[in-house]
Amino acid sequence: MIVIMRADATKEEILKLKGKIEMEDCRVSVVQGEKHCILGLVGDTTKIDPSKIEANEFVERVTKVQQPYKLANKLFHPHDTVIKVNDKTIGGDKLAVIAGPCSVESEEQIVEIAKTVKESGAGFLRGGAFKPRTSPYSFQGLKQQGLELLKIARQETGLPIVTEIMSADVIDEFERDVDIIQVGARNMQNFELLKQLGKTTKPILLKRGLSATIEELIMSAEYIMSEGNENVILCERGIRTFETYTRNTLDLSAIPAIKRLSHLPVIVDPSHAAGMWWMVEPLSKAAVAVGADGLIIEVHNDPENAKCDGQQSIKPERFDSLMKDLVVIANIGKKSV
Ligand code: PEP
Ligand code: MN
Numbered sequence: 001m002i003v004i005m006r007a008d009a010t011k012e013e014i015l016k017l018k019g020k021i022e023m024e025d026c027r028v029s030v031v032q033g034e035k036h037c038i039l040g041l042v043g044d045t046t047k048i049d050p051s052k053i054e055a056n057e058f059v060e061r062v063t064k065v066q067q068p069y070k071l072a073n074k075l076f077h078p079h080d081t082v083i084k085v086n087d088k089t090i091g092g093d094k095l096a097v098i099a100g101p102c103s104v105e106s107e108e109q110i111v112e113i114a115k116t117v118k119e120s121g122a123g124f125l126r127g128g129a130f131k132p133r134t135s136p137y138s139f140q141g142l143k144q145q146g147l148e149l150l151k152i153a154r155q156e157t158g159l160p161i162v163t164e165i166m167s168a169d170v171i172d173e174f175e176r177d178v179d180i181i182q183v184g185a186r187n188m189q190n191f192e193l194l195k196q197l198g199k200t201t202k203p204i205l206l207k208r209g210l211s212a213t214i215e216e217l218i219m220s221a222e223y224i225m226s227e228g229n230e231n232v233i234l235c236e237r238g239i240r241t242f243e244t245y246t247r248n249t250l251d252l253s254a255i256p257a258i259k260r261l262s263h264l265p266v267i268v269d270p271s272h273a274a275g276m277w278w279m280v281e282p283l284s285k286a287a288v289a290v291g292a293d294g295l296i297i298e299v300h301n302d303p304e305n306a307k308c309d310g311q312q313s314i315k316p317e318r319f320d321s322l323m324k325d326l327v328v329i330a331n332i333g334k335k336s337v
Contacts (some may be wrong), residue, residue: 001041001045001048001050001062001063001064001065002038002039002040002041002062002063002065002075002076003017003021003038003039003041003053003059003061003062004036004038004059004060004061004062004063005017005036005037005038005039005058005059005060006036006057006058006059006060007035007036007060008058009037009058009059010058013056013058014030014037014039014058017039017053017056017058017059018030018039021039021041021048021053024047024048025043025044025047026041026042026043026044026045026048027041027042027043028040028041028042029042029071029076031076031077031078033078033079034079036060038076038077038078040070040071040073040075040076040077041070042070042071042226050062050064063075067215067218067261068215068219068222069215069218069219069221069222069262070222071222071225071226071230072218072221072222072225072232072262072263072264073261073262073263074260074261074262074263076263077263078263079263080092080259080263080265081230081231081263081264081265082265083203083231083233083265085124085160085179085180085203086160086179088123088124088160090203090233090265090267090293090294091233091264091265091293092265092293093334093335093336094335094336094337095288095292095293095294095295095326095330095335095336095337096123096124096265096267096293096294096295097121097122097123097124097294097295097297097323097326097337098122098123098124098125098126098162098180098205098267098294098295098296098297099113099117099120099122099124099125099126099296099297099298099299099319100113100114100117100122100125100126100127100162100298100299101113101126101127101128101298101299101300101306101308101313102127102128102131102271102298102300102306102307102308102309102310102312102313103127103128103129103131103139103141103142103146103306103307103308103309104127104128104129104141104142104146104149104150104163105142105306105307106149107149107152109301109302110125110127110149110150110152110153111149111152111153111156111157112301113125113127113153113299113300113301113316114153114154114156114157114159115156115157116299116301116316116319116320117159117299117316117319118157118158118159119320120316120319120320120323121323121337122159122319122323123159123160124159124160124161124162124179124180125150125153125154125157125159125160125161125162126161126162126163126182126296126298127146127149127150127153127161127162127163128141128146128163128164128308129141129142129143129144129145129146129147129149129150129163129164130143130146130163130164130165130166130167130170131164131308132164132166132184132186132187133308138308139307139308144173146163147163147173147174147177147178150163150177150178151177154179160179160180161177161178161179161180162178162179162180162182162205162296163178163181163182164181164182164183164184165178165181165182165183165187165193165197166184166187167193168192168193168196168197171196171197171200174200174202175200175201175202178202179202179203180202180203180204180205180233181197181200181202181203181204181205182204182205182207183197183204183205183206183207183220184207185207185208185209185210185212185237185272186209186210188206188207188208188209188212188216188217188220189209189212189216189220191220191223194220194223194224195223195224195227197224197227197229198223198224198225198226198227198228198229199227199228199229200229201229201231202229202231203231203232203233204224204229204231204232204233205233205235205267205296206220206221206224206232206233206234206235207235207237207269208234208235208236208237208239208251208254210239210240210248211239211240212239214254214257214258214261217234217254217258218234218258218261218262218264221234221262221264232264233264233265233266233267233293233294234258234262234264234265234266234267235266235267235268235269235296236250236251236252236254236255236258236266236267236268236269236273236287236292237268237269237272237273238250238251238269238272238273238274239251246273246274246275246276246279247272247273247274247275247276247312248272248273248274248275249273250268250270250273250274250283250286250287252268252286252287252290253290254266255268255287255290255291255292256290256291259291265293265294266292266293267292267293267294267295267296268283268284268287268292268294268295268296269295269296269297270283270284270287270295270297271296271297271298271309271312271313271314272298272309272312274312275311275312276311276312277303277311277312277313277314277318280297280298280312280314280318280322281314281318281322281325284297284322284326285322285325285326285329288326288329288330288333288335289329289332289333291333293335295326297314297319297322298312298313298314299313299314299315299316299319300313300314300315301315301316303315323337
């Protein structure tokens with residue numbers, strides 16, 4: 001349920017109503033919009049009578065929220081969320097581009113890639129240290145050593161680092177060392193992990209599960225937000241369909257859909273969606289054209305010998321020319337690169 005206050009409602013009136021609702025065991029989040037203040041009611045609202053709230057002359061109207069998610073709901077928070085990461089942002093009018101290898105392999109590799117993607121205009125560096133692999137015999141990542149190498153690359157370039165967490169056991173290290181904590185597709189519904197991440201202060205990049213609906217993705221964001229961390233970035237990375245030509249099917253319609261339902265920023269991962277390097281450029285352009293707030297792209301300086309996902313990684317020179325094309329497309333959507 002949301003309560004929209006009249007534009008002339010005073011601070012005292014807002015606080016009085018908030019206190020009254022909280023006495024009914026509901027949590028109230030107060031969002032100050034440009035004109036109106038909005039009270040979002042979270043929890044069991046069955047005891048609340050909307051007509052009684054509407055009887056207050058400083059209340060404009062009360063609306064019932066149909067969707068099961070509240071904090072992530074656009075109704076609660078009509079303005080799009082812009083997440084600050086050090087001196088950068090995700091959401092709003094600047095396209096956020098995260099680039100880097102699937103996995104961190106060596107200091108030389110990660111530092112070189114970090115430098116080249118930065119030069120091309122990427123704002124963030126990606127690189128997996130803990131890798132979720134389908135086979136237990138595949139390269140599992142450099143783990144803690146990988147985190148140390150990412151920190152070196154950050155020091156060399158100033159790029160904030162984005163890397164995946166697979167277990168809550170390492171949450172303290174991640175909270176201390178990582179700028180954006182990624183939750184991979186396979187862990188989108190690891191609710192215990194999500195709740196723990198909700199207690200941290202770092203932005204969370206939440207990837208859509210392989211077979212998850214848009215609502216399930218937003219509900220997973222709600223898990224994180226309900227624990228206090230409202231800095232969640234959603235990521236469409238392709239879903240399982242009957243099509244086998246591509247690794248997954250990029251659900252581009254999820255972007256405008258999520259942007260209508262939620263205020264959270266949404267980015268697209270064309271690399272894991274397609275699974276083929278030559279599709280990354282056209283899919284990136286399409287994602288920006290449908291309104292994505294950013295991209296996460298796998299870039300490798302030696303994809304033929306990559307330890308992971310070389311087939312879907314683009315080389316630095318292709319990334320550079322893609323960034324130039326994205327400037328034009330982002331502009332049409334009133335975004336800058
Ligand atoms: C990744 O980004 O490295 C990754 C494993 O992605 P996903 O969780 O989307 O498969
Ligand atoms: Mn990968």
